[in-house]
Amino acid sequence: MRGLLGKWLLKDRVWPWLALCLPLCAGMFIAQRELFSANPQWPGGTPKNDWQQAFAWIRENTPTAAIFALNPHFVRLPGEDIEGFRAIAERSRLADANRDSSAATMFPELPVADHWKEQDNAEKGWSNFQLADFERPRQQYGVSWVVLDQKGDLGLDCPYANATLRVCRIP
Numbered sequence: 357m358r359g360l361l362g363k364w365l366l367k368d369r370v371w372p373w374l375a376l377c378l379p380l381c382a383g384m385f386i387a388q389r390e391l392f393s394a395n396p397q398w399p400g401g402t403p404k405n406d407w408q409q410a411f412a413w414i415r416e417n418t419p420t421a422a423i424f425a426l427n428p429h430f431v432r433l434p435g436e437d438i439e440g441f442r443a444i445a446e447r448s449r450l451a452d453a454n455r456d457s458s459a460a461t462m463f464p465e466l467p468v469a470d471h472w473k474e475q476d477n478a479e480k481g482w483s484n485f486q487l488a489d490f491e492r493p494r495q496q497y498g499v500s501w502v503v504l505d506q507k508g509d510l511g512l513d514c515p516y517a518n519a520t521l522r523v524c525r526i527p
Contacts, residue, residue, distance in 0.1 A: 406520035407436045410503060411444035413516045414523055418447065418501060425493050426503045428453040428479040433505075435520060441503075450497060451475040487511055490526050500526055 407430075414424070424447055430436055431454045441449055451472045463469065478493045487510045493499040502512070504522045512524035 405435065405439065406518045407439045408444060409518055410516060410521045410523055411439060411441055414445040414447055414501075414503075417516065418445075418523075420447070422447050422501050423498045424449040424501045424503060425479065425490070425499045426450075426452070427482050427505070428476065429482075430503075447501075450479060450493060450499065453479075485510075494526050502526060 414422075424441070424445070426441065426449055427433065428451070430441075430452065431439075441447070453476060461469075475497065478496055481489070490499070490502060490512075502524050504510070504512075504514075504524055506517070506520060506522060510524075512522075512526070514522040514524040516523040
């Protein structure tokens with residue numbers, strides 16, 4: 357369709373192309389601001405999102421071999437805006453219950469399905485975890501860091517905190 361518009365209607369004139377494209381771009385920009393309001397809208401912008409800020413701190417201040425555990429439903433939490441922990445933090449983390457379940461549920465015969473299920477079980481009851489509960493993922497998967505919300509104090513060493521999250525070492 358676009359080819360026909362360009363060939364027969366808009367041709368090589370600039371103004372008709374601008375009249376078509378500018379409203380489309382503006383609509384997409386407005387929709388992006390609505391959907392991802394806690395994120396910067398321009399490349400290289402300073403993150404306003406507490407999740408992005410925490411993930412960036414992790415990238416800059418933790419060992420590259422560190423393995424993290426987060427709330428397995430973190431992508432559904434308010435203000436998270438579907439940030440990619442692995443992409444931003446450039447660190448490994450245990451499987452989450454939302455994104456990582458896709459391959460396991462679509463192809464249950466694959467070995468990855470068992471691996472996901474084991475990690476999912478290791479994080480069951482995350483919202484009620486106490487200090488001793490972090491021992492299981494530490495021993496089974498080598499988890500050495502956790503990203504926690506600001507509720508309660510578990511007595512962990514947390515070198516980073518913002519209004520929403522804490523990044524803590526597991527002893």
